[in-house]
Amino acid sequence: MHRTGELYGQFQTLEQQKESATLGMWIFLVTEVLFFGGMFLTYTINRHYFFTAFGIGSNTLDIKLGTFNTAVLIMSSLTMAMAVWSAQTGKKALVTGFLIATLTLGSVFLGIKVVEYKQKFDHHLIPGYGFDMKYRSQNPAPGDDLKEIALEKKEVEEAFAIDPDTNAHAQLYFSLYFAMTGLHALHMIVGAGLIIWLIKVSLRGRFTPQYNTPVEIVGLYWHFVDIVWIYLFPLLYLIDRHR
Amino acid sequence: MSEHSEHIVSPVVYIAIFLALIVGTGLTVWAAFQNFGPFNIVIALGIATIKATLVVLYFMHARYSPRRTQLVIVCAIFWLAIMLTLTLSDYQTRRPTLSRLASPAALYRV
Numbered sequence: 276m277h278r279t280g281e282l283y284g285q286f287q288t289l290e291q292q293k294e295s296a297t298l299g300m301w302i303f304l305v306t307e308v309l310f311f312g313g314m315f316l317t318y319t320i321n322r323h324y325f326f327t328a329f330g331i332g333s334n335t336l337d338i339k340l341g342t343f344n345t346a347v348l349i350m351s352s353l354t355m356a357m358a359v360w361s362a363q364t365g366k367k368a369l370v371t372g373f374l375i376a377t378l379t380l381g382s383v384f385l386g387i388k389v390v391e392y393k394q395k396f397d398h399h400l401i402p403g404y405g406f407d408m409k410y411r412s413q414n415p416a417p418g419d420d421l422k423e424i425a426l427e428k429k430e431v432e433e434a435f436a437i438d439p440d441t442n443a444h445a446q447l448y449f450s451l452y453f454a455m456t457g458l459h460a461l462h463m464i465v466g467a468g469l470i471i472w473l474i475k476v477s478l479r480g481r482f483t484p485q486y487n488t489p490v491e492i493v494g495l496y497w498h499f500v501d502i503v504w505i506y507l508f509p510l511l512y513l514i515d516r517h518r
Numbered sequence: 519m520s521e522h523s524e525h526i527v528s529p530v531v532y533i534a535i536f537l538a539l540i541v542g543t544g545l546t547v548w549a550a551f552q553n554f555g556p557f558n559i560v561i562a563l564g565i566a567t568i569k570a571t572l573v574v575l576y577f578m579h580a581r582y583s584p585r586r587t588q589l590v591i592v593c594a595i596f597w598l599a600i601m602l603t604l605t606l607s608d609y610q611t612r613r614p615t616l617s618r619l620a621s622p623a624a625l626y627r628v
Contacts, residue, residue, distance in 0.1 A: 290524070294584060301587055305594040312598045319602075320609055338547070345543050353536040356527070356577045363526045491579075498577045502570045508543075509562035513550035517558065 281486040293488045300492045304499050311503055314458065318451050318510065328444030330515030331408065331434045332452070335400060335427070337391060341512040344387050345504065351380035352501045358473075359494045362487035370490065371477045377497065378470045381463055388460055395449070402446040402453070408434070452511055459507060462500045469493045525582035535576045542569045 277284035286292040322329045358373035395401060399410035412428035415421065434441045473493055476482070482490055546565040554561060575581040580591055 293524075294587075297583070298587055298590065301590045305590060305597070308594045308598055309601065312601055316602055316605055319606065323609075342543065342547050346540060349536060349539045349543065352539075352573065352577055353532055356532045357529060360527065360529055360532065363524070495578055498573050501577075502573050505569045505573070506563075506566050509546050509550070509566055513546065513562055516550040517553040 289485055293491070296488045296492055297495070300495050304495065307499060311455075311458070314451070314455050315506065315510070318455065321447050321451065322514070325438070325444035325447060327434050327438045328441050329448045331430050331441070332400075332445045332448035333511060333514035334430060334516065335395075335398065335408075335411070336452075336512050337394065338512055338516070340387055340391055341508060344384050345508050347380050347384050347387070348501050348504050351377045351384070352498050354380060355494045355497045359487070359490050362482040362490045363484055365484045367477070367480050367482065370482050371474060374470055374474045374477055374490075378467055378474065381467050381470070385460060385463055385467075388456065392453075400445075400449055402450045406442060406446050406449070408442055408445050455507055455511065459500065459503050462503070466493070466497050466500055469496065525579070527576060527579060527582070531576055535572050538572055539569050 282289055282292060286295065354373045354376040358370050358377060361367075361369035361373055397416070399405050399407045408431050409428075412424055412431055415424045431441075438444060470493060473489060476489065542565050546562055549561045549565070550558065552558075574591065580588060
């Protein structure tokens with residue numbers, strides 16, 4: 276393809292090229308909105324029917340880790356936005372620095388997610404064979420907060436009194452939890468890959484005030500993933516905390 | 519073709535938005551532990567929507583984007599609204615059919 280400097284042949288100006296690329300990214304994000312929208316819809320309908328099971332399922336999630344992770348992700352959005360600003364103002368070293376910060380924060384988020392998933396395996400809360408909402412309160416591990424366990428036991432018993440099929444319905448909650456957070460994590464992994472590529476290009480000093488479209492576009496993607504989490508966090512972690 | 523010159527958002531704005539998002543997160547966690555009855559979910563989603571709007575407008579530069587990009591964003595919200603409203607209204611109005619499909623015991627609610 277014919278190219279003059281950073282300007283590809285089909286465009287007249289760098290600005291037109293950037294606007295086209297950004298518009299293309301937004302159109303992709305529209306499809307992503309509808310993609311995640313389907314999952315949020317499934318979640319809404321099932322939560323409406325099986326409110327009790329969704330409530331106790333949600334209460335087993337670690338709210339401290341969840342809140343911390345939300346802050347980490349918002350922080351990574353800030354560093355990503357700052358990387359875009361650094362590129363626009365021609366601060367080449369800062370671009371690389373902020374991209375590395377974003378990558379680090381993204382990795383912290385995924386690491387914490389791994390810890391949370393591991394807890395769910397330990398507590399027999401993976402949908403499928405061996406799933407049991409009562410498992411954790413009946414088999415407390417050494418080091419568990421006994422007061423918290425007692426509270427969970429009471430909650431689970433109450434739920435089973437209202438809905439004898441709690442185990443079946445809580446599996447729906449956890450299926451949705453793993454599908455939605457898993458899909459979100461997959462998007463984060465793709466984003467991390469894109470940022471690694473940006474860091475490589477940035478180290479060669481390619482991003483300038485005239486040409487920084489890749490940083491801008493990956494930024495759009497990264498912020499979108501942040502928005503998905505902004506909705507996932509209250510919907511999955513905070514359903515029924517006010518007992 | 520340069521009727522729209524690039525707008526550079528200053529770091530001060532970014533940091534202000536970041537602080538607003540952190541405050542919003544704290545607020546939503548606090549609100550989740552209060553009993554507002556049926557309004558808990560409304561408050562949670564309201565705060566999430568304000569946070570998402572801030573991210574779209576400032577971090578994603580939607581406020582400074584060309585009109586056609588803004589149109590695409592509005593379309594996304596509109597299509598999502600169509601999908602949610604039509605499907606949910608269908609579920610709302612088909613209760614009897616659904617309860618015949620699933621056993622009545624499958625429809626427990628507090």
